[in-house]
Amino acid sequence: MRWNKTVTVIGAHAEGEVGRVLTGGVLNVPGNTTLEKMQYLQSNDELRQFVNREPRGCAQMTTNLLLPASAPEADAAFIPMQADGTHAMSGSNAMCVTTVLLETGMLPMQEPVTSVVLDSAAGLVKAKAQCKDGRVERVTLDFFPAFAEHLDVPLEVEGIGTLTVDVAFGGVYYVLPRVQELGFRIGPDVAQDMVSLGAQIKSAAQQQLAVRHPEVSAFDSIEFLMFTDDVDPKQSIFRNATIMPPGRVDRSPCGTGSAARLAVMHAKGQAQIGQEFEMRSTINSKFSASVLGTTTVGSRPAILPRLSGRAWIYATMQLGADPSDPFQLGYTLADTWGTEIEHIIPGC
Numbered sequence: 001m002r003w004n005k006t007v008t009v010i011g012a013h014a015e016g017e018v019g020r021v022l023t024g025g026v027l028n029v030p031g032n033t034t035l036e037k038m039q040y041l042q043s044n045d046e047l048r049q050f051v052n053r054e055p056r057g058c059a060q061m062t063t064n065l066l067l068p069a070s071a072p073e074a075d076a077a078f079i080p081m082q083a084d085g086t087h088a089m090s091g092s093n094a095m096c097v098t099t100v101l102l103e104t105g106m107l108p109m110q111e112p113v114t115s116v117v118l119d120s121a122a123g124l125v126k127a128k129a130q131c132k133d134g135r136v137e138r139v140t141l142d143f144f145p146a147f148a149e150h151l152d153v154p155l156e157v158e159g160i161g162t163l164t165v166d167v168a169f170g171g172v173y174y175v176l177p178r179v180q181e182l183g184f185r186i187g188p189d190v191a192q193d194m195v196s197l198g199a200q201i202k203s204a205a206q207q208q209l210a211v212r213h214p215e216v217s218a219f220d221s222i223e224f225l226m227f228t229d230d231v232d233p234k235q236s237i238f239r240n241a242t243i244m245p246p247g248r249v250d251r252s253p254c255g256t257g258s259a260a261r262l263a264v265m266h267a268k269g270q271a272q273i274g275q276e277f278e279m280r281s282t283i284n285s286k287f288s289a290s291v292l293g294t295t296t297v298g299s300r301p302a303i304l305p306r307l308s309g310r311a312w313i314y315a316t317m318q319l320g321a322d323p324s325d326p327f328q329l330g331y332t333l334a335d336t337w338g339t340e341i342e343h344i345i346p347g348c
């Protein structure tokens with residue numbers, strides 16, 4: 001084998017959502033903070049293309065780049081590289097990263113609980129891993145502040161009409177439509193419908209609803225849509241379906257989306273501090289979610305969300321490229337990568 005590039009990747013998933021962790025082969029990335037490193041990767045996209053595009057990757061996953069922490073109080077930094085680009089934060093991926101750090105021995109594991117501080121481009125995430133017999137059984141994440149930016153605002157969607165939606169920041173900005181208003185319930189049988197409907201609604205929201213993080217000006221666009229469903233509010237059971245570019249459903253209940261939803265619920269008086277909620281995904285996997293406390297972001301009222309879930313390691317792999325490989329940075333095709341992204345097929 002005569003590869004000209006080799007990276008080591010640990011395959012992991014959190015409640016069904018794949019969050020691979022790139023643990024070796026990338027020494028560091030230019031930038032003084034994890035936010036600057038994320039922005040560097042957004043402008044120099046080769047690594048993400050190499051690991052996420054075919055044949056080395058696929059559209060239905062994230063590859064998290066593991067880096068030394070920039071923040072002195074953090075143990076490690078991670079940057080989620082997804083099918084459409086590199087993002088600031090991800091809850092299911094933070095659970096995968098914490099599990100990989102501890103179960104591969106990159107950080108020492110203490111039983112019954114190990115504390116890990118993760119440095120993300122959206123802020124510090126304090127993780128507590130429940131550990132037993134060398135295994136991480138559950139990861140609880142205390143996020144940075146989440147807040148609602150628009151509550152119950154009208155959104156004109158061609159072919160659908162006027163929807164009432166919320167917009168909130170949970171690590172990335174989400175538009176949160178309600179399935180009750182659209183006449184369906186979240187479930188595996190409507191996954192494809194949610195993808196096409198979600199793309200329409202998100203595009204309308206991006207055009208009609210402005211967002212701008214009061215403290216981080218780089219966060220100024222709605223990146224994801226998450227359908228919200230009230231399974232049984234009396235039992236505090238809710239369902240979420242985040243629609244990810246280029247067109248798929250998050251297999252987890254979505255950590256950043258659940259944080260955004262909690263901020264909206266708290267703003268509407270539907271979530272009290274300390275109240276436990278169960279957030280379910282389209283494949284019925286579960287996160288627990290709660291509001292730890294309140295704060296402000298700029299002049300905006302905000303909450304401190306807590307999410308918890310389980311992650312598992314399922315593979316270790318090395319990815320590489322032979323110098324004669326025509327797909328040094330991979331390729332995408334609209335059959336599975338949709339039409340939202342530009343398709344690069346070397347030689348075509």
Ligand SMILES: O=C(O)[C@H]1NCC[C@@H]1O
Nearest residue numbers: 090091092250254255256
């Ligand atoms: O849990 C989360 O926040 C992630 N899951 C996929 C979409 C988000 O990055």
